[in-house]
Amino acid sequence: MIAFCRAIVVALMAVIAATAPAHAQEKTGVKPGFVLRPGTARIVLMRPSIRVGAQSTGGMYEPNADWTDQAKENIGAALAKAQAGLGNSVVGYVEPVGASSAKVAEYQELFGAVASSVIEYQFFKGNRLPTKKRKDQFEWGLGPDVRTLPGLEAADYALFITTEDHFGSTGRKVLQVFAAMARVGVTAGVHKGFAGLVDLRMGELVWLNADMQMGGDVRDAEGADKRVRQLLEGFPGKPVEAPVAVTAVAAAPPIASAH
Amino acid sequence: MRIPMVGLLLATAIGTSALAADKRPPLPTYTQAYTPTTVDERGIWMEADERERAQRDSRSLVKDPALNAYVRGVLCRTVGEDRCRSVRLYIDEVPAFNAFMTPNGAMVVWTGLLLRVRNEAELGAILGHEFGHFELRHSLKDFKSHRAGTDLMAWASILVRNSGDIRYAMVGQMYAFSRDQEREADMTGFQYLARSQYPSSAAADVWEHVMGEADATAIGRRGRAQHKYVAGVFATHPTDLARATYLRAASIEAHDVKPAAVDTHQAAMAKWLPIFLNDQIKLNDFGGSEYLLATLADGTGWTTSLLCARGDLYRERGNPRDLVSAAQFYQEAVGKGDAPPEAYRGLGLALLRSQRVAKGQAALANYLRLKPAATDAALIAKLIS
Numbered sequence: 001m002i003a004f005c006r007a008i009v010v011a012l013m014a015v016i017a018a019t020a021p022a023h024a025q026e027k028t029g030v031k032p033g034f035v036l037r038p039g040t041a042r043i044v045l046m047r048p049s050i051r052v053g054a055q056s057t058g059g060m061y062e063p064n065a066d067w068t069d070q071a072k073e074n075i076g077a078a079l080a081k082a083q084a085g086l087g088n089s090v091v092g093y094v095e096p097v098g099a100s101s102a103k104v105a106e107y108q109e110l111f112g113a114v115a116s117s118v119i120e121y122q123f124f125k126g127n128r129l130p131t132k133k134r135k136d137q138f139e140w141g142l143g144p145d146v147r148t149l150p151g152l153e154a155a156d157y158a159l160f161i162t163t164e165d166h167f168g169s170t171g172r173k174v175l176q177v178f179a180a181m182a183r184v185g186v187t188a189g190v191h192k193g194f195a196g197l198v199d200l201r202m203g204e205l206v207w208l209n210a211d212m213q214m215g216g217d218v219r220d221a222e223g224a225d226k227r228v229r230q231l232l233e234g235f236p237g238k239p240v241e242a243p244v245a246v247t248a249v250a251a252a253p254p255i256a257s258a259h
Numbered sequence: 260m261r262i263p264m265v266g267l268l269l270a271t272a273i274g275t276s277a278l279a280a281d282k283r284p285p286l287p288t289y290t291q292a293y294t295p296t297t298v299d300e301r302g303i304w305m306e307a308d309e310r311e312r313a314q315r316d317s318r319s320l321v322k323d324p325a326l327n328a329y330v331r332g333v334l335c336r337t338v339g340e341d342r343c344r345s346v347r348l349y350i351d352e353v354p355a356f357n358a359f360m361t362p363n364g365a366m367v368v369w370t371g372l373l374l375r376v377r378n379e380a381e382l383g384a385i386l387g388h389e390f391g392h393f394e395l396r397h398s399l400k401d402f403k404s405h406r407a408g409t410d411l412m413a414w415a416s417i418l419v420r421n422s423g424d425i426r427y428a429m430v431g432q433m434y435a436f437s438r439d440q441e442r443e444a445d446m447t448g449f450q451y452l453a454r455s456q457y458p459s460s461a462a463a464d465v466w467e468h469v470m471g472e473a474d475a476t477a478i479g480r481r482g483r484a485q486h487k488y489v490a491g492v493f494a495t496h497p498t499d500l501a502r503a504t505y506l507r508a509a510s511i512e513a514h515d516v517k518p519a520a521v522d523t524h525q526a527a528m529a530k531w532l533p534i535f536l537n538d539q540i541k542l543n544d545f546g547g548s549e550y551l552l553a554t555l556a557d558g559t560g561w562t563t564s565l566l567c568a569r570g571d572l573y574r575e576r577g578n579p580r581d582l583v584s585a586a587q588f589y590q591e592a593v594g595k596g597d598a599p600p601e602a603y604r605g606l607g608l609a610l611l612r613s614q615r616v617a618k619g620q621a622a623l624a625n626y627l628r629l630k631p632a633a634t635d636a637a638l639i640a641k642l643i644s
Contacts, residue, residue: 051309053302058409063302105316171410179417186413 026123028234032136038087041156048161057171074224096150140205163193195231307363321350329527337383354538360389362398380461391447408433460510466503479546536568566592585609600629
């Protein structure tokens with residue numbers, strides 16, 4: 001029996017080793033020379049895209065409305081807490097209604113497309129585009145018209161946040177163990193997220209942080225804090241790890257406007 | 260005393276005969292403002308809500324209130340006022356034959372569908388089918404079928420040696436499940452149609468025309484026109500031929516003869532026809548587009564917008580003989596007296612490319628005179644000078 005267990009453990013270790021992320025991948029990019037001095041900028045948090053669900057035995061995503069609601073609430077609260085650490089004021093974006101909502105939706109999509117391109121063609125060193133090969137090259141943007149979005153006139157930067165979690169179901173985890181015994185690598189769970197900061201005057205992407213294997217269970221408050229810390233890792237302002245003043249939390253404007 | 264007794268008897272007799280006559284399968288039970296309760300269903304509704312936001316904010320959405328009211332009207336007349344009331348309707352400018360309904364009750368109709376159906380009844384047949392999917396909660400069942408299938412495949416790939424056959428069978432089963440659902444939605448949609456003011460034969464008519472167009476496309480692309488009755492292993496839907504056949508059989512059995520009503524399809528589409536036709540022409544599907552134009556002309560005769568679209572179609576293919584035909588179609592359109600400035604543009608370009616320079620330039624000059632602010636005005640002016 002012990003031998004059996006040991007076999008499982010050894011096999012599991014082998015799987016974990018085999019499925020560990022490619023170390024060549026970078027996680028953070030900052031536009032060269034960009035600095036965000038604390039207390040100088042007004043940052044608007046765009047409607048975060050948060051999806052939480054389970055992963056079925058076969059690997060399918062099973063969206064879960066309750067978990068997503070919890071995550072939206074927790075991440076909103078965690079962001080409010082973390083904003084003191086960002087050293088600048090962060091306010092939730094008030095979505096316009098009517099004709100402008102289409103334009104906002106387009107920019108949300110555009111940011112998603114640009115962010116995926118950065119991950120694909122810049123963060124993977126071996127996969128870099130010819131124009132992104134030189135050291136310290138980080139030129140990406142949404143175009144200067146992004147500042148014409150209603151409600152962004154007085155803002156300096158827009159912060160985009162996306163997280164997606166598929167928690168491995170019990171079936172998936174059991175399958176993982178059996179697969180390991182058969183020397184087949186099966187991963188359980190998907191936890192990815194990215195956060196980006198866009199300069200609204202120039203439309204340039206000044207910072208992007210993307211991680212395909214994030215930590216923190218977004219379904220509870222502590223996990224969400226951890227997730228937000230990871231999402232904001234390398235944020236070009238004041239380091240987020242700085243001690244958070246309790247008063248700042250109380251004074252924080254509501255940014256949990258996830259809907 | 261006798262008279263009421265007779266009356267009662269008569270009423271009973273009529274009642275039972277009416278009951279006996281209605282052998283139609285019952286409609287799904289209607290629930291107002293249905294709210295999902297299980298984890299799975301709430302999850303897929305949440306996802307559908309997110310997608311609906313994107314659909315609502317899409318640039319390709321056709322917001323014209325008149326066209327939306329027309330499509331909603333057809334839906335309501337097909338499935339009934341109570342059922343259609345909660346449906347959010349989105350008309351999306353996509354030039355392909357499709358409509359779908361999301362699990363949370365949003366209906367998306369592509370403009371290619373509106374262009375292809377020939378009357379209200381045919382549109383109602385498709386909308387009824389989609390509503391059937393929604394009311395029978397097919398997205399949820401399909402989700403569960405996929406999950407069960409992929410779960411089994413995952414286990415088989417690990418526990419069974421050479422599990423290829425099992426996995427192939429599982430995939431086949433998932434697609435077969437999807438086809439069963441399509442058949443079920445077809446028959447539910449048919450029941451709505453049969454109970455509505457529209458003739459139920461329209462359901463089969465739609466698929467016959469779809470096959471006609473597929474043939475024309477195939478022939479236009481030097482392919483082989485063929486229709487099979489049995490769907491392939493990886494087909495999500497039954498074949499068009501199978502659908503046309505069983506829907507035709509059902510309509511013969513239903514034998515619902517209804518008084519002909521005024522059909523408003525052409526009137527509702529009049530304003531949008533040139534735009535949707537323009538989308539269609541850009542698909543580079545000569546055979547299919549030509550078939551579509553001919554079916555539209557069957558109903559209305561060759562109107563100005565149909566002639567202009569046909570001119571565009573021939574001009575874009577651009578063989579020397581096509582340019583001659585295109586010029587003729589534009590000429591006919593211009594001759595009707597209500598041609599848009601673009602007819603002169605097409606005419607001029609077709610003539611120029613047929614080496615008839617003077618006449619071509621004259622037509623282009625007409626275009627610029629009628630539409631001086633055209634986006635391509637500078638380019639066209641170059642061709643004249």
